[in-house]
Amino acid sequence: MAHKEPLAATRAHALQEQFAVTPLSRDEQSTCTSMLQNVEDARLLLMPTHHIHPDTGDLMGFRFTCPPHAPGTALPVIRQMFHGHTLVECQADENAIHRFMLNLEENRAKMLQFMQQVLPLRLPSVR
Secondary structure: OOOOOOHHHHHHHOEEOOOOOOOOOHHHHHHHHHHHOOOOOOEEEEEEEEEEOOOOOOEEEEEEEOOOOOOHHHOOOOHHHHOOOOOOOOOOOHHHHHHHHHOHHHHHHHHHHHHHHHOOOOOOOOO
């Protein structure tokens, strides 16, 4: 039977700091450790802009990736993600996503149609 390293020992490669301009503060290090500790094969890439938001205490400036089998509770979703520009991509079948995105006009029409069904707003009609 092969010896399996403890999860904490295998996490060392999961935190990727090659683009970080400043060293991690104690709060940032603690947050990164917390985000990675329960998800096997997760990765956290810190951007040059990484920081702890002074008002909310949330870690900003990173890319988190995890395998498809990871539970939704592993995702680092914060309230502020919905107040600006956030990019989230969930992939089950890469080809299906790319095929859908290649036809941007069709994608736009389908999204408008969906939003008209879900949201109680007056949106432009789909052409």
